[in-house]
Amino acid sequence: MRSDAAWEPPRWRTLGAGAVLAAVAALVGIALTGAATPTILADPGAVVRWGLPVVELVVDLACAVTIGALVLAAVVLPRAGDAQASARRRTRVTPDGGAWVLAQRTAAVASVVWTLAVAVQLVLTYASVSGRPIGGPTFGDELGVYLTQIGLGQAGLWALALTALTSLLAVAATGYASAAWAAVLALAALAPVAQTGHAAGATNHTLAVGSLWLHLAGVTVWIGGLAVLVVVAGALGRDLRTVAARYSHLAIWAYALVAVSGVVNAYVRIGSLAGLATPYGAILLLKVACAVLLGVAGWWHRRRTIPRLTSGRTAPFWRLVAAEVVLAGAVMGLAVALSSTSPPVPDTPPTAPSPAEAITGYPPPAEPTVAGWFTLVQPDVLVLTGVVSAAVVIVGWTLRLRRRGDAWPAGRGASMLVGLLLVAWASSGGAAVYGHVLFSGHMVQHMVLVMLAPIFLVLGAPVTLGLRALPSRDDGSRGPRELLLAVVHSKVAAFFGHPIVAAVNVAGSMILFYYSPLFELSLTNHLVHLWMIVHFTLAGYLFVNVLIGIDPGPRRPSYPLRLLLLFATMAFHAFFGLALTEGTQLLAARWFGALGLPWGVDALADQRLGGAFAWGFGEIPSLVLAIALGLAWIRDDERTARRLDRAADRSGDADLAAYNAMLARMAGTSHTERPSSPTEVDR
Structure with missing residues (x-):
C-alpha cells in the first residue's frame, strides 16, 4: 500500500x-x-x-x-x-x-x-x-x-x-x-x-x-x-x-x-x-x-x-x-x-428594424460629434480581451524586472500602453461605432491601426521586454519565452519583417483590401473584421519596427534606405487618398449606400472625406517617423564617432598613423615615378 x-x-x-x-x-x-x-x-x-x-x-x-x-x-x-533538441537548447x-x-x-x-x-x-x-x-x-x-x-x-x-x-x-x-x-x-x-x-x-x-x-x-x-x-x-x-x-x-x-x-x-x-x-x-x-x-x-x-x-x-x-x-x-x-433552456432575453432579431439596424445589427448611432468620437462604445470583446491581457502582461513584466533589480524605462511601458489604448479605441470606441456606418469613420479606424498605434507599440519594445522578463525553461519544453523566440526567429517573421516586404505590405494591403470584396466582407463578417484589425496592426508594427524599432528581428537597412522607404510610403498614402477623393464609384455600395441613416449622409461625399483624411492624417505619423529617423541617425553617428575615438585612444591612433603612412607611401611613389627633366621625356 x-x-x-x-x-x-x-x-x-x-x-x-x-x-x-x-x-x-x-x-x-x-x-x-x-x-x-x-x-x-x-x-x-x-x-x-x-x-x-x-x-x-x-x-x-x-x-x-x-x-x-x-x-x-x-x-x-x-x-x-x-536528446538532440535538449543538447541544442542546453537543457539542464x-x-x-x-x-x-x-x-x-x-x-x-x-x-x-x-x-x-x-x-x-x-x-x-x-x-x-x-x-x-x-x-x-x-x-x-x-x-x-x-x-x-x-x-x-x-x-x-x-x-x-x-x-x-x-x-x-x-x-x-x-x-x-x-x-x-x-x-x-x-x-x-x-x-x-x-x-x-x-x-x-x-x-x-x-x-x-x-x-x-x-x-x-x-x-x-x-x-x-x-x-x-x-x-x-x-x-x-x-x-x-x-x-x-x-x-x-x-x-x-x-x-x-x-x-x-x-x-x-x-x-x-x-x-x-x-x-x-x-x-x-x-x-x-x-x-x-x-x-x-x-x-x-x-x-x-x-x-x-x-x-x-x-x-x-x-x-x-x-x-x-x-x-x-x-x-x-x-x-x-x-x-x-x-x-438547452431558453434564456430570458429571446434570441430573435428585433422586429421592424430600421434599414441601418437590419444591415449592421446595431441601432444607428447619433450624428457624429467630437464628444461622440470619444464617448460612444461598441465593444469587440475579443479585441478588448487581447488588449487588456497584453496590458496586464506588460505591467507584470515591468514589475518583475524591477523586483529583480533591473531597470526598464517607464516611458517605454507608457508608450506600449498608449498603443494598446489606441487599438482598443479603434476597435471598440467611437471609431468602431462610426466606422460601421461611415466610410470616413472606417478610414479613421484603418489609419489609427496601421499608422498611429504601431509607433507607440514599437517604441515600447515589447519583444525585448518579454525576453528580459520571461524565465527560460530548463527541461526542453516550450514556455512563453521559447514560443516568443520561435516566433521572432521564424521564417514567416523574417519574410514579413524584411524592409521591402514590410513597406510593400503596408502600401499594397490597402489597395488589395479596399478595392476587392474583402472590404465589404469585413463589414458583414466579424471574423474577416478581426482579421483586418490584426493584419493592419501587425503590418504597421513590422514597418515601423524596420524604421525605428529596437526589438530583435530581420536586419535593418541603412538610414538613407529607411528614409527612402518612408518617403515612398508617404507618397503612396497621398496617391491612395487622392484616388479616393476623386473617385466616382462608391466602395461597398450595398452596405454604405443602403443604410438610410436618420441624420442623412451622402455616401460618396463621405467616401471622398475619408480619402482626404487618409491623405492628410497619414502624413502626420509619417512626419513624426521622419523626425525620429533623423534623430536616430544623428545619435547613431555620434555613437559611431565615440566608439572610434575610444578605439583610437586604446591603440594610440594606430589607424590614423597607418592611414598617414599609406598616404606618404603613395606620395613617395608618385614622386619617384615622376620624370625629373624634359630630357628624360625626350629619351
Missing part, C-alpha cells in the same frame, strides 16, 4: 464520478426547466429531446479533454528522449517525460470521440429544429439541404470539418509544435459553436458570439487540462511539481477568461436582475456557485498544496484535484442544461 506522500488519485473512478455528475446535473436541470417537454406541434420524439442534451454533453467533455490534453502537451508537459534538467506521450494519446482518443459525437449531434440537431423524428424516406435528403443551405446546418458542418481535422493532427502529433497547431485548430473549431449559441440572432450578436467563444476556450483549457492531469498522474514522476505550477499559471488565465466572458454572457442573456428569477437564471446561479468553489480550490492549490509538493507530499494535491474534477463535471452538466 502506498504511503500518503506518494498517493495518486484513482484516475478512472475520479473521471467516472465527474462524468456521472455531469450527466445527472444536465438531465436534472433540463427536467426542472422543462426544456425536454414534448411540443404540441412537430415533436421530434423523446429520443431526440433527451438524446440531444446527452450527445451535447459528450461533445463538451470530449472537446474539453482534447483541448486540455493538446495545450498541456504544447506548453506544460516536458518530453523525454529528445532531464525530465521523466512519460506524461507527454500519455497526454498525446489521450488527445488522439478524445478527438476521435469528439468528431463522432459532433456528427451525431448534427443529425439530432436537425431533427430537433425541424420537429420530426429520425428516419423516413426523405430524412437524408432533408438533412443534406439543412447542412448545405441553412446557416445553422452550415455552421455545424464547419464544426465537424474542423473537429475531424483536429483529430487527424492530434493523432499525428509528435512534438511541441504539432501539438500546438492541433490545439489552435481545436480552439478554432469552437467558433462555429459560438456562432450558433443563444443570442446569436439578437441585437448584441457580435458581443454574444465573441464572449461565448472566449467562455468555451477558457473552460476547455481549464477543466480539460485539470482532467488530463488526473489521466497522466501516474506518469508524471519527478515532473509533478513543475507541471502543477505551470498548469496553475495557465489555469489562472483560463479562469479569468471564464469569469469575464461569463459575466458578459449573463448580461446578454439575462438582461436584468429579474431574469435571475427564471429557471435559466436559477441554473446560472448554481453554475456560478460551483465555479466560485473551483476558483477557491485553485487559490488553495497555489497557497498550500503545490508548495508542499517540494517535500514529496502529493496526497493533499491529488485529493483536491479529484474533488475539483468531480465538481467540474457538475459545471459542464449545468452548462448543457443552460444551452
Whole structure:
C-alpha cells in the first residue's frame, strides 16, 4: 500500500464520478426547466429531446479533454528522449517525460470521440429544429439541404470539418509544435459553436458570439487540462511539481477568461436582475456557485498544496484535484442544461428594424460629434480581451524586472500602453461605432491601426521586454519565452519583417483590401473584421519596427534606405487618398449606400472625406517617423564617432598613423615615378 506522500488519485473512478455528475446535473436541470417537454406541434420524439442534451454533453467533455490534453502537451508537459533538441537548447534538467506521450494519446482518443459525437449531434440537431423524428424516406435528403443551405446546418458542418481535422493532427502529433497547431485548430473549431449559441440572432450578436467563444476556450483549457492531469498522474514522476505550477499559471488565465466572458454572457442573456428569477437564471446561479468553489480550490492549490509538493507530499494535491474534477463535471452538466433552456432575453432579431439596424445589427448611432468620437462604445470583446491581457502582461513584466533589480524605462511601458489604448479605441470606441456606418469613420479606424498605434507599440519594445522578463525553461519544453523566440526567429517573421516586404505590405494591403470584396466582407463578417484589425496592426508594427524599432528581428537597412522607404510610403498614402477623393464609384455600395441613416449622409461625399483624411492624417505619423529617423541617425553617428575615438585612444591612433603612412607611401611613389627633366621625356 502506498504511503500518503506518494498517493495518486484513482484516475478512472475520479473521471467516472465527474462524468456521472455531469450527466445527472444536465438531465436534472433540463427536467426542472422543462426544456425536454414534448411540443404540441412537430415533436421530434423523446429520443431526440433527451438524446440531444446527452450527445451535447459528450461533445463538451470530449472537446474539453482534447483541448486540455493538446495545450498541456504544447506548453506544460516536458518530453523525454529528445536528446538532440535538449543538447541544442542546453537543457539542464532531464525530465521523466512519460506524461507527454500519455497526454498525446489521450488527445488522439478524445478527438476521435469528439468528431463522432459532433456528427451525431448534427443529425439530432436537425431533427430537433425541424420537429420530426429520425428516419423516413426523405430524412437524408432533408438533412443534406439543412447542412448545405441553412446557416445553422452550415455552421455545424464547419464544426465537424474542423473537429475531424483536429483529430487527424492530434493523432499525428509528435512534438511541441504539432501539438500546438492541433490545439489552435481545436480552439478554432469552437467558433462555429459560438456562432450558433443563444443570442446569436439578437441585437448584441457580435458581443454574444465573441464572449461565448472566449467562455468555451477558457473552460476547455481549464477543466480539460485539470482532467488530463488526473489521466497522466501516474506518469508524471519527478515532473509533478513543475507541471502543477505551470498548469496553475495557465489555469489562472483560463479562469479569468471564464469569469469575464461569463459575466458578459449573463448580461446578454439575462438582461436584468429579474431574469435571475427564471429557471435559466436559477441554473446560472448554481453554475456560478460551483465555479466560485473551483476558483477557491485553485487559490488553495497555489497557497498550500503545490508548495508542499517540494517535500514529496502529493496526497493533499491529488485529493483536491479529484474533488475539483468531480465538481467540474457538475459545471459542464449545468452548462448543457443552460444551452438547452431558453434564456430570458429571446434570441430573435428585433422586429421592424430600421434599414441601418437590419444591415449592421446595431441601432444607428447619433450624428457624429467630437464628444461622440470619444464617448460612444461598441465593444469587440475579443479585441478588448487581447488588449487588456497584453496590458496586464506588460505591467507584470515591468514589475518583475524591477523586483529583480533591473531597470526598464517607464516611458517605454507608457508608450506600449498608449498603443494598446489606441487599438482598443479603434476597435471598440467611437471609431468602431462610426466606422460601421461611415466610410470616413472606417478610414479613421484603418489609419489609427496601421499608422498611429504601431509607433507607440514599437517604441515600447515589447519583444525585448518579454525576453528580459520571461524565465527560460530548463527541461526542453516550450514556455512563453521559447514560443516568443520561435516566433521572432521564424521564417514567416523574417519574410514579413524584411524592409521591402514590410513597406510593400503596408502600401499594397490597402489597395488589395479596399478595392476587392474583402472590404465589404469585413463589414458583414466579424471574423474577416478581426482579421483586418490584426493584419493592419501587425503590418504597421513590422514597418515601423524596420524604421525605428529596437526589438530583435530581420536586419535593418541603412538610414538613407529607411528614409527612402518612408518617403515612398508617404507618397503612396497621398496617391491612395487622392484616388479616393476623386473617385466616382462608391466602395461597398450595398452596405454604405443602403443604410438610410436618420441624420442623412451622402455616401460618396463621405467616401471622398475619408480619402482626404487618409491623405492628410497619414502624413502626420509619417512626419513624426521622419523626425525620429533623423534623430536616430544623428545619435547613431555620434555613437559611431565615440566608439572610434575610444578605439583610437586604446591603440594610440594606430589607424590614423597607418592611414598617414599609406598616404606618404603613395606620395613617395608618385614622386619617384615622376620624370625629373624634359630630357628624360625626350629619351
